[in-house]
Amino acid sequence: MKSLSVLELSKLYDLNRQTIYNHINKGILSKNSDNKIDLSEAIRVFGEPTKKQDVKESVKVDSPNSAEVLLLRQQIDILKNQLSDAKDREVFYQNQIETMQRLLEAPKAHITTFTDQNPAQPTASPADPEPEPVTSNGEVTTPEQSKRYPVPEQVEPEPEQRGFWSRFFKPYG
Template structure:
C-alpha cells in the first residue's frame, strides 16, 4: 500500500497539518513505524481525496467586478422586460383610444353633441332674440311659454328727507 507523509497528506486533502496531528493524537488516525500514514487509513478517516483541477483548465476567479457585471446584466434583463410590458400596454391603450374615437365620430342623427351646438346669445342681455321653433316634420310643435327673464330697470336712489327749514335754506339737490 502507498504511504504518505503528513505534509503530502495535508496537500492531498487540502487540510491543515495540525488537524492531522490532532487526529493522530486522539487515535482517530494511525501512522506506521516509519511515521508515514497509509493511504487506506487516510481514506477511512477523510474520505476519497478530491482530484485537483489541471492547471490547463481555466480557473474562474470571483472578483467584485464579475459580481457587479452579473448584477448589471440582471438589471438590464429586468428593464428590457419592463420596457416590453410598457410597449404592450401602450399599444393596447392606443387601440382603445382609436376604438373610442371611431365610436364618437358617428353620432346618432337625433342627438346633438356639445361640439355641434352653435353659441347662442343670452336672451337676458338681448331681448330681441327669441329661440326659433324648428319644424323638421318629425315632431309636433309644442306651445312654449315666454322664457324672457325680466330685467329690473335702474332706479335712482331716493333723496333723504329734509326738514322744514332746510327746504328754504339749502339748495335743491
C-alpha cells in the first residue's frame, strides 16, 4: 500500500503535524521502518480523507512563485546589469585606446636626428658675406655640405653592478 510522510499526511487530512506526532507518541498511529505512515493505518485512525486529489500534486516544487525561482530571477537580473556595465566599460576603454593611438601616431613636426641637426642661424641679408667654416683638419666646407657632429665616446666604463651581499663580502677590485 502507499506510504506517506508526516507532512503529506497533514496536508491530506488538513491536520497539524503536531497532532500526527502526538498520535504516534501515544501509540494510536504507527510508522513503518522507513519513518513513513501507511495509508491504511491513516484511514483506520482518521477515516477517509476529505480531499480526493493525490498528495504529490498539491506539493509543487516547480511552482513559479517559489522562493528559489524568485531568488534565481533576482540573480539573473543582477548578472544582466553587471554584463551591461562590463560592456559599457569595454566601449569606454576601447575609445580611450583609440584616442591614445591617434595621439601616438600624430605627425611630429620639426623632429630631426642628431646627425641632421643644423644650428639655428639668424637670417642674414644677401649683402652680408657669410664666413666659411673651417674644420679641425683645415678643410673648408661649404653650406651645401651636410655637417656631421662627432659623438664623444664614453670615457669611463660603467662600474660592475654589485648585489647587496657582495658589497660586504667581496672586496673592491
